[in-house]
Amino acid sequence: MTRDRMLTLGALAAGLLFLSPVLYSIWMSFQTANAYYTGTLDFTLRNYAVSIGDYGFARYLMNSIIVSGLVTIAGLAMATMAAFAFARWTFRGGNLLFAAVVATLMIPSHITLIPNYLTLARVGLLDTYAGLILPAISNGFAAFFLRQYIRGIPRALDEAAYMDGATPLQVLWRVIVPVARPAILSMGLFIFISEWNNYIWPLVAVSDQDLYTLQIGLARLYKLNPGEGSIDWPLVMAASTLTILPVLLGFLLVERHLVRGITMGAVK
């Protein structure tokens, strides 16, 4: 056996190992509860029908897409503009401000949980989409990461654009953003997935069931049948599959651009 083939087989095995829990849960989501507990085989789409129909997962899916999507778009916009300012302008207090941005990276999110809750309660934004979205928009890590990337872009590009007649916003939008696209897309993916998996904040900020995100809905599935003494695992797995599927699809869509962006940067 050649070395190459052994490497390929090894990689395949490792891939399967990582994939196995996901594949297992997808497989389980097509079983009936009865078949699962008795150890027989079955095939049904009922779990999907039930999670969507009886437990409102369609609604949760929509909420998750709205919240994560808007957090990603607004967060990226904020972080990109902040990064551009920090990378390209010197202004009074700029360094102090940037230090403050970096400092936010060192604060565990649980510490801000209660102050954020109290603030939103006071302005009456609990149980709204805005309450879910607003606290997540300011993202110190994204601002820091993008600033570092933009600093690596030659300033002469900005200057050429200014000479061509661009305003600062045009320089940002027409030159910096396209050149920094791989970094911005990677950051966007990162923000989207973090927000998609966010559990604790939606849990405290929302009690109206119509505003539940997928993670909250998923957790509720356990709690909903406590009396029965056993959990309907195939149903939970169907809901989990609904939860990971959009992220997986999204990743496959963006991934192509990420790779292209990375090689484009390498040869320049």
Next chain:
Amino acid sequence: MSAIQLTDIVKSYAHGPQVLHGVSMDIRDGEFAVIVGPSGCGKSTLLRLIAGLEQVSGGDITIGGQRANDMAPQDRDIAMIFQNYALYPHMTVRQNIAFGLELRRVPRAVRTARAEEVAAMLRLTPYLDRKPGALSGGQRQRVAMGRAMARDTTTFLMDEPLSNLDNALRTEMRTEIKELHGKLKATIVYVTHDQTEALSLADRVAVMKDGHLQQFDTPEAIYDRPANRFVAGFLGQPAMNFALARDLPGLRAPGDSIAGLRPEALSLHGTAPGGPALRARVTLSEMTGSGVILHCDTDAGRMTAVTPRHALPPDPGALWLGFDPARVHLFDAATGTRRPAPAAQPHTANLSA
């Protein structure tokens, strides 16, 4: 109207030393002005001040009769070509060239036509749909030129635009830039550290050193009447020979003068000529193609002379370098400033024989 007036321009960078110490220049409308000087003397800084990419620390900039000190670069209506071209890597050649027009809301059809016209002028038509990453150095340079030319402006700033090109291409582009200036009737401020480029391109040359303007005049005047010893030594290839004036025969000059003699002002003789001359011994000769550069030891120190190959004296061990005292430049030994041309001493034969 795009005359540029610089009045007592001072520039110091934050946390840095002063870079420009009161530079005044009056660049006429339609003039090709070349700023030349050694690396680090402040040429780029001066250009960036005109562009508006840096703020002056003192003095005034007037462009087309309008005070421009506080104008943003995008409002100055100036096109600039950067040393490393600074092409937009995500845009095609066509988009790069048309970007300035797009920002000025020129309709798409018009700007595309304009980009293609400019590209044709610069022989870039086959590359219109390529991105800068897929172009050679010379092609990138031409795109940078095209981007400036497509703009409807009459003021161009160029910061060492040819310094990244190989020799043949540089000579070719030099000719093209000169022709372009004739065609566009534009005001061009061109920065270079290459004195050949400066002399061949300029209507007027500004020589700078350490943030001070040394002289701003026509290439002929700069070459024939350099304002000081630095200018005299900086322009000319091979460089001017310097010697103590009192060591040169047949010269009437104040005792503390430095005399400057261009290599081409020295004539070679196998035997002592009639006029003033220095006895010389060749230590090294360099072939330049059509001619030879001779490095000689003389009584007045080392001298460089040039001669066509066929005129080489038979015995390089012993020859005479003759000169016309009227072609000797004199400089103050202490300050280096130019002194009035020397007079030949009457009735002196060749003394140093």
